[in-house]
Amino acid sequence: MLMATVSCKINGKDQTLEVDPQMPLLWAIRDVARLKGTKYGCGVAQCGACVLHLNGEAVRSCVTRVTRAEGQKVVTIEGLSENNDHPLQVAWQEIDVPQCGYCHSGQIMSAAVLLRENPNPTDQDIDRAMGGNICRCGTYPRIRKAIHRAAEMLRSGGKRNGTDL
Amino acid sequence: MNGGNKRYTGNRFWLTACTLVFGLGLLVAMAPDFTGGKKPRELTPDDNPVIKKDSAASIKAFASVYKVLMSPRCMNCHPSGDVPLQGDDSHLHIMQPTRGKDGKGISAMKCANCHQPANTPGLHTPPGNPNWHLPPADMKMVFQGKTPRQLARQLVDPEQNGHKDLRKLLEHVNDTLVIAGWHPGEGRTTPPLPYAEFKKAWITWIENGAYAPKK
Amino acid sequence: MGGAMLSLGFYVPSAGKEATIVKTTEAEGFGVELNAWIHIDTSGKVTIFSHRAEMGQGVYQAIPQIIAEELEVNLDEVNIVFAKGDNKKYGNQVTGGSSSVRTTYKNLLKLSATAREMLMEAAANRWKVSRAECYAESGHVFHKPSKRKYHYGELVLDASKLQAPEQVTLKKRSEYKLIGKPLRRQDTRMKTNGTAIFGLDKEIPGMLYAVVERNPRLRGVVKSVDDTDALKVPGVKRVVKVRMGVFSTYREGVAVVADSAWQAMQGRKALRVTWDDTGFEHQNTEQIFRRQADELKNNEGLSFKTQGDVNAILNGASDKIDVVYQTPYQQHACMEPLNCVAHWQGDKVEIWGPIQAPDWVQDYISKEMNLPRENVIVNMTFLGGGFGRKAFMDYPHEAVVISKVIGAPVQVVWTREDDMTQGPYRPGISYRCEGVVTNGEISAFKVKMAGQNNDHWRGGPKDKPNRSTSEGLLKPYFDSIKNLSIQDIPFETPIPTMWWRSVYASTNGFAYESFLDELAVAAGKDPLEFRRSYLKDERAQKLIDRMQEVSGWKKRKKGDGFGVAITECFNSTVGQVVKVSKQPSGGVKIDRVWAVMDCGWYVNPDTIKAQVEGSIVMALGAATMHEIRFEDGLTVQKNFYAYPMPRIYDIPPIEVYIMENDADAGGVGEPGLPAFAPALTNAIFDLTGKRIRKLPFDLNTVSS
Known part of the structure; x- marks a missing residue:
């Protein structure tokens, strides 16, 4: 089998990954680029634990081949902000959203795309954007609250989405 | 064929008009305007692929077309609401992605976030296509709940079918997203007819006049 | 230090x-x-x-x-x-x-x-x-x-x-x-930027990855393995037969060890394993519940608690209520699938993983691997959910066995499908509830339970009733219901079962609290006041006052769609009121949930609220969305597409209130769960007149 060389920008840094071209981006990010914040949850695009940004879109890295990242920009939870201070991260901390915390990398990465496209989301907008992310601990009421809170911060001049999209 | 300087403004008119003027090479705008006053587009001689008028053959072929279009592989992405359907039982797509303006989803729930350029290996994984989408919000092309007559008339109506004339509609059968229905990935049935038969029925339906069944 | x-x-x-x-x-x-x-x-x-x-x-x-x-x-x-x-x-x-x-x-x-x-x-x-x-x-x-x-x-x-x-x-x-x-919680910041280390994130130098093909019928053994193709998969290093403990039984599997988790998964797909699945029954869900129904009809079972003369009253009654409630098998479905790192070092082993019971793992590995206890070092990482599943020794054992065979540190990674199909599960249980109401009061109350006993898997006695037969039911009922009988009919299957958040209260609660509602209806009484009249205990009375106050209970009218349930679990009592309404498209919508928690002395009210919210969401899934079923000994549900989870758009507004008192501290993580399902179905009865006695049911198809 031929190994592929995938060159992409991960969290702002140019990287070259030597990988099996069939490998999903999730495992390349976790086991090759060794960024463990992006999680494996289901492997079939059902749960959203593996959501990261590929050119700014909230792709499910478990079903996305690593080769799709060639020449593209990848942002993971580790790269969403430099100091854990993206408005969503701040809101998540203020409201103490996570319980076990496992799904929240994906939750936050999904929410970041929502806020970029819709800085003033309604409850229905949140339902429509976040339906792909499962939280077994049931933190949904707080996720909703935190997204509203982050939107409020953005509107009142808080830090814009810090990602290099 | 039916060349000449013709215009049409809706399928009912088009079918009526064709019946009247077929072979004359000239079409006079004489039917009511179904477009709500929008100026109809000028048609070119290549637009009309109808080679003979045979309502019986056309309607017969459409029965097969209908059977396929109403199967989960086709209907699931032509839902009556704004959330696609899923599975052989056509349940509401789990996680409820919505259509969005362009049919490609919204914000964190865009089709292409899960639906890759090709099928993902494994059971019940997202089927793939480089252009996976629903019909756009201004042209929903609903299949779900339509009778054969309603569906046929909707399909030939450029105001509802994505401004496709019959030529483009004919070619739509070659669209990779249509063909994707016959490569649905593990855990899904294929449409009730083989693709080749469907394609033949589709062409037969259109080439014989794209008639709509009575019901 | x-x-x-x-x-x-x-x-x-x-x-x-x-x-x-x-x-x-x-x-x-x-x-x-x-x-x-x-x-x-x-x-x-x-x-x-x-x-x-x-x-x-x-x-x-x-x-x-x-x-x-x-x-x-x-x-x-x-x-x-x-x-x-x-x-x-x-x-x-x-x-x-x-x-x-x-x-x-x-x-x-x-x-x-x-x-x-x-x-x-x-x-x-x-x-x-x-x-x-x-x-x-x-x-x-x-x-x-x-x-x-x-x-x-x-x-x-x-x-x-x-x-x-x-x-x-x-x-x-x-x-x-x-x-x-x-x-605010000290761990939140680590969980918003990906720095919290869960089991699956643990890496140690030289670590390999293993993925295991385990017997899909849970009890079968390996007959033969053809690993020719698996070994050709790039990155695959070894193929190893493993045998891991499942309580006192063993499960067999074949591990593919590779340089990365994904390569190990590919290698596993190329394995050809044949199994010997003889010597145990291959279960079907229908058959399990049919057997339970037969048991409930024909057997008395073992007495857990008997007072007064229930059977005589039941036998002499012309209008007794005699109903069966059924709760399904459930899977924990932690977001982090099982995994464990083990490093065998000859005379000792070190383990890292998402582990709920590190001391049990230490004891178990010490015994199974013949090592002194102090030579088994067990490290806990953060757990991506537990709910009972990670208080279990099978997956650490598996990792230790593989590390020993290959002579290298290894992380065993379970796929979602492994996690969902291998158990142990919350047992599916049927309850026969018989009662008589005379002059508006309960004159006889009898509940028989038929379902697997988790203790059996841990060597518990089979001639004694399940110690959790009344779990969930508030103790004051034992004083106020004079003729009461609670029976357990021992029931076994080859399917491993174990704790699932709130354990038996999660299933008992549905039966007891639905049954009490049926008795209240028979008595012609307000279901909450009916409960109040039997809960002669100061804390329970105050809890009911609070439930009425926060939910506007007294202003509601019959038929408005209000339901109530009160359950006890791990020394805390939780009362819930659920309000439902009809959806225009058919079915029922949950408008709001009010939960009142009495856990005595407590540390952090926000944590308690979060736990109750989460428990209600988990209960919503178990009541209305998913169940584990078996066909020919195989688990049918393999991933979330077949085991649908509550999602953000499913969640009703939830209000949580905490009682203030100086009583000893009770539990917080689980007690919020059991009252939800019966409060919901009782609300649906109030709205539609339809009594739901079997879980799960579909909110979208409930009709009057």
């Missing part, structure tokens, strides 16, 4: 006795092994060991919040470390039964107050002043008259030479500065 420091721990001389606080340096003198729970070093840094697993329930916050209160330090100056598995040092470490706070808080308060007293004594001695003139605050001891102060770090050396006082005065609840406050 080197250098001078004050480090304290405690040990409990015998069950039921109060803990003795000792310095770790003195521990040997007591003949006990002791590890410090609190370390304070000369820089003043405070390190607290969390002996329990953090799986989302907030123990990582609760234990420091308790300790910082009496120690008088600021919470943000406290460093928290997960203790290793060792029940000789920490006592029971099994994070289950919602027990972390309720079983240790008194000792932790005493421990931290002792440390504070020693530091104050050291300061008073140095200043040569009376101890009474000093006070402690924010990691310092102050001398009130002279306004002098010492940082704790400056006192550590002196304090460590003092004797621990035998008696310390603990604060009153009204004096608390930290306890009882909704302080």
Whole structure:
């Protein structure tokens, strides 16, 4: 089998990954680029634990081949902000959203795309954007609250989405 | 064929008009305007692929077309609401992605976030296509709940079918997203007819006049 | 931890006795092994060991919040470390039964107050002043008259030479500065930027990855393996047969070991394994519930509790209520699938993983692998959910076995499909409930349960009723219902079962609280007032008052779609009111849930609210969305597409209220779950007249 060389920008840094071209981006990010914040949850695009940004879109890295990242920009939870201070991260901390915390990398990465496209989301907008992310601990009421809170911060001049999209 | 300087403004008119003027090479705008006053587009001689008028053959072929279009592989992405359907039982797509303006989803729930350029290996994984989408919000092309007559008339109506004339509609059968229905990935049935038969029925339906069944 | 420091721990001389606080340096003198729970070093840094697993329930916050209160330090100056598995040092470490706070808080308060007293004594001695003139605050001891102060770090050396006082005065609840406050969790920041290390994120040098093909019928053995193609998959290093313990039975599998998890998964797909699935029954769900129905019809079972003469009243009644409730098998579905790292090093093994019961793992591996207990080192990572599934030794055992065979550290990674299809599951249970109402009162109350007993898997006696037969039912009912009988019919299948959040209360609660509702209807009474008349206990009465107050219960009209249920679980009582309405498109919508929790003394109200919210969401899934089914011995549901989970758009508004009282602390992580399903179905009965007796059901297709 031929190994592929995938060159992409991960969290702002140019990287070259030597990988099996069939490998999903999730495992390349976790086991090759060794960024463990992006999680494996289901492997079939059902749960959203593996959501990261590929050119700014909230792709499910478990079903996305690593080769799709060639020449593209990848942002993971580790790269969403430099100091854990993206408005969503701040809101998540203020409201103490996570319980076990496992799904929240994906939750936050999904929410970041929502806020970029819709800085003033309604409850229905949140339902429509976040339906792909499962939280077994049931933190949904707080996720909703935190997204509203982050939107409020953005509107009142808080830090814009810090990602290099 | 039916060349000449013709215009049409809706399928009912088009079918009526064709019946009247077929072979004359000239079409006079004489039917009511179904477009709500929008100026109809000028048609070119290549637009009309109808080679003979045979309502019986056309309607017969459409029965097969209908059977396929109403199967989960086709209907699931032509839902009556704004959330696609899923599975052989056509349940509401789990996680409820919505259509969005362009049919490609919204914000964190865009089709292409899960639906890759090709099928993902494994059971019940997202089927793939480089252009996976629903019909756009201004042209929903609903299949779900339509009778054969309603569906046929909707399909030939450029105001509802994505401004496709019959030529483009004919070619739509070659669209990779249509063909994707016959490569649905593990855990899904294929449409009730083989693709080749469907394609033949589709062409037969259109080439014989794209008639709509009575019901 | 080197250098001078004050480090304290405690040990409990015998069950039921109060803990003795000792310095770790003195521990040997007591003949006990002791590890410090609190370390304070000369820089003043405070390190607290969390002996329990953090799986989302907030123990990582609760234990420091308790300790910082009496120690008088600021919470943000406290460093928290997960203790290793060792029940000789920490006592029971099994994070289950919602027990972390309720079983240790008194000792932790005493421990931290002792440390504070020693530091104050050291300061008073140095200043040569009376101890009474000093006070402690924010990691310092102050001398009130002279306004002098010492940082704790400056006192550590002196304090460590003092004797621990035998008696310390603990604060009153009204004096608390930290306890009882909704302080933010210490682990949240790690969980918003990907730095929290869960089991699956653990890496050690030289680590390989293993994925295991396990017998899909759970009990079969490997007949043959063809690994030719698997070994051709790039990155695949070894294929190894493994046998891992499942309680007292064993499960067989074939492990593919590779350079990365994904390569191991590819190798596994190329394996060809044939199984010997003889010697045990291949179950079907239909058949399991049919058997339970037959048992309930024909057998009395074992008496769990009998008072008065229930059978005579039932036999003589012409209008008895006689109904069966059914609850399905459920899977834990933690977001983090099972995984474990093991490094076998000849005479010892070190383990890292998302583990709820590190002490059990230590004992089990020691026994199974023939190693001295102290040579089994068990490290807890953060857990991506637990819910009972991770208090179990099969997956660490598997990792240890593989590491030993391949002679390298290894991480075993379970796929979602492995996690969902291998069990153990919450058992599916049927309940036959018989009752008679005379003159508006319960004259006979009988519940028979037929379902698997989790204790059987742990060597529990089969001739005794399940000790959890009445779990969920409030104890005052035993006093107020004179003719009562609770029976357990022993029931077995080859399917492994185990705890699932709130355990038997999660299924019993549905049966008991639905049945009480049916009795209230038969009595023609308001279902909440009906319960009140049987719950002659001050705390329960106050809970009901609060439920009525927050939900507007008294203003509602019959048929408005209000339902109620009250359940007890791990020494806490939770009452819930659910309001439903008809959807225009058919089916039923949940408008709101009000939950009132009485857990006695508590640490962090925000954690409690979060736990109750989460419990309700989990209960919603189990009641209306998913179940595990078996066909020919195989688990049908393999991933979330077949086991649909509650999602953000499914969640109704949830209001959580906490009762204030000084009763002993009860559990928090689980008690919010059991009341939800019956409160919901009781609400649906109120709205539609339809009584739902079988879970799960579909909210979208409920009709009148």
